[in-house]
Amino acid sequence: MGKPVRIIKFLALLLVLTLAAAACSAPAETPAEKADPAEGQAGGQEGERIVISGLESTDIEVTVEEIKGLESVTVEATSVSSSGEQNHYTVTGPLFDDLLKKYGKSQKDLVGIRLVAGDGYSIEVPPEILQNRELILAHTINGKPLDERTRPIRAVIPEERSMYWIRNLARIEVLESAQKAEVARVYILETLISQANAEDYTYYESTDRAVKVQELLGLLGLDSMPDTASFVAADGFEKNEQLDIFSKGYIKFTGEDAPLFLSPDLPKGMYIKSIYLCTMGDAALVSQEMAMGVLGTKQVEDKEGVDLKELIKAPGLADADKYLLTAADGYTVEISRDDREKGVVFKNSKGQITVFFEGLPKSTQVKDFLSIEGIE
Amino acid sequence: MIVAFVCLLTACSCREAVPDYILKLAADGESIERMEEYEGDGITAVYAVGVKGKPPRMAAQESYVQGFNDTIKVLVLIDIPTGLTEGVHILEHHETDDYGGYVTEEWFLQRFAGKDAGTRLVLVKMAAKSKDDIVAITGATYTSQAVVDAVNMCLINYRRIIKEVEL
Numbered sequence: 001m002g003k004p005v006r007i008i009k010f011l012a013l014l015l016v017l018t019l020a021a022a023a024c025s026a027p028a029e030t031p032a033e034k035a036d037p038a039e040g041q042a043g044g045q046e047g048e049r050i051v052i053s054g055l056e057s058t059d060i061e062v063t064v065e066e067i068k069g070l071e072s073v074t075v076e077a078t079s080v081s082s083s084g085e086q087n088h089y090t091v092t093g094p095l096f097d098d099l100l101k102k103y104g105k106s107q108k109d110l111v112g113i114r115l116v117a118g119d120g121y122s123i124e125v126p127p128e129i130l131q132n133r134e135l136i137l138a139h140t141i142n143g144k145p146l147d148e149r150t151r152p153i154r155a156v157i158p159e160e161r162s163m164y165w166i167r168n169l170a171r172i173e174v175l176e177s178a179q180k181a182e183v184a185r186v187y188i189l190e191t192l193i194s195q196a197n198a199e200d201y202t203y204y205e206s207t208d209r210a211v212k213v214q215e216l217l218g219l220l221g222l223d224s225m226p227d228t229a230s231f232v233a234a235d236g237f238e239k240n241e242q243l244d245i246f247s248k249g250y251i252k253f254t255g256e257d258a259p260l261f262l263s264p265d266l267p268k269g270m271y272i273k274s275i276y277l278c279t280m281g282d283a284a285l286v287s288q289e290m291a292m293g294v295l296g297t298k299q300v301e302d303k304e305g306v307d308l309k310e311l312i313k314a315p316g317l318a319d320a321d322k323y324l325l326t327a328a329d330g331y332t333v334e335i336s337r338d339d340r341e342k343g344v345v346f347k348n349s350k351g352q353i354t355v356f357f358e359g360l361p362k363s364t365q366v367k368d369f370l371s372i373e374g375i376e
Numbered sequence: 377m378i379v380a381f382v383c384l385l386t387a388c389s390c391r392e393a394v395p396d397y398i399l400k401l402a403a404d405g406e407s408i409e410r411m412e413e414y415e416g417d418g419i420t421a422v423y424a425v426g427v428k429g430k431p432p433r434m435a436a437q438e439s440y441v442q443g444f445n446d447t448i449k450v451l452v453l454i455d456i457p458t459g460l461t462e463g464v465h466i467l468e469h470h471e472t473d474d475y476g477g478y479v480t481e482e483w484f485l486q487r488f489a490g491k492d493a494g495t496r497l498v499l500v501k502m503a504a505k506s507k508d509d510i511v512a513i514t515g516a517t518y519t520s521q522a523v524v525d526a527v528n529m530c531l532i533n534y535r536r537i538i539k540e541v542e543l
Contacts, residue, residue: 201503205481264501
């Protein structure tokens with residue numbers, strides 16, 4: 001082999017080695033690639049983004065750099081936990097409203113948004129909050145960058161419940177205006193639950209009983225499934241939940257915080273305690289026990305319970321000339337509009353939710369009272 | 377096995393001061409010996425508790441695991457004659473009050489009592505279906521899993537000790 005050939009081979013080998021070395025020195029995995037979104041990794045790292053859906057025909061991806069490039073505000077903000085505990089923070093980040101302006105929108109015009117975290121936690125922010133509060137896309141809290149679990153962005157709504165302060169924000173869904181269906185039938189939650197298969201559910205130290213929401217939905221036999229379920233708790237707390245999330249959970253009906261929506265696969269912040277009312281499409285579920293606290297009680301003879309008229313009115317059941325009351329076993333009773341105020345819904349000695357009408361024949365009494373609906 | 381265990385117990389010496397929570401495990405007339413050769417891989421301390429010259433009655437092991445926020449230090453006690461867990465205690469944690477902070481609650485720790493040291497505990501979420509199931513703290517799966525991992529680590533180490541002593 002001649003000398004020039006050896007030099008060429010040497011140079012070629014050198015080139016190969018140089019290229020190989022260059023390839024090896026490049027990071028095989030950037031931190032962002034390695035990061036599991038569910039673990040809340042990597043704030044401010046290149047390529048990180050949050051997704052905004054519902055603003056335009058396709059999803060919009062906004063990088064964290066873009067968000068940080070918007071004008072930031074720094075505010076003293078207070079979060080309120082479900083137990084009423086207040087925590088104070090100094091929060092820095094741009095307003096969501098300023099981000100929306102880039103797309104020709106305003107926060108005040110939105111009918112609702114859903115904030116979704118990397119671990120699947122999500123919460124709907126209703127229009128009342130969007131119109132009256134600021135939503136800050138926080139990248140700095142108390143003067144420090146966000147920690148691993150909170151990065152890259154934390155949604156902060158000052159002075160609102162901490163459930164709206166979403167760590168590891170992954171997605172903002174802009175919701176469309178939903179026509180609220182008129183309630184056509186009101187179900188008594190306790191009776192409905194008694195028709196389902198209960199199972200043990202360990203809740204902190206106690207073993208309580210719970211039923212699958214999916215089974216309850218099956219018992220309702222709704223003609224069409226709405227997208228969301230709207231809840232009102234006994235303390236006045238209101239929340240909308242996507243039906244596909246709600247349907248995967250349980251209603252715990254004994255023990256502390258019952259009736260409680262929960263799921264072993266959902267973050268605790270998505271649980272709903274002391275459910276008084278749940279509306280899905282044209283069906284409303286009312287807890288008689290919670291209604292006693294919310295609507296007050298009335299006494300008829302030795303029976304203390306909820307005024308039937310109030311129980312019909314509160315969920316928004318349309319006015320009708322007559323009403324049909326149905327028991328769990330299919331027994332039905334028809335009453336007139338005027339008879340509504342004679343009725344009391346109480347729990348009898350066997351624990352059955354029962355309707356009793358003052359001054360009406362005993363046959364109008366409905367044990368295991370399941371539902372009421374208006375009829376022509 | 378017993379003879380070997382007695383020898384092991386007698387031969388052990390403590391280089392570091394024994395913490396109070398370990399000292400409290402010894403009844404009158406009992407002593408505590410450290411078994412350093414069985415430490416490592418997350419097990420930070422192993423002690424045998426009993427009357428010197430007699431088979432020890434309890435194995436006490438400390439382990440560190442990663443919780444949700446930070447490390448959790450767990451103490452696992454095993455009753456040697458029965459081979460059952462006698463108790464699990466949380467020595468240190470930094471979990472959030474509203475979530476993993478329940479890890480020190482007696483109702484949670486009681487779920488680990490009386491478990492066969494020859495088994496592997498499994499974390500479940502709603503209800504225990506078998507004797508080896510440990511129901512997670514509501515809303516604190518990470519923390520609960522960490523404690524189960526710590527206890528399992530100690531059970532495995534205990535089985536190793538027993539096996540080697542038998543040899």
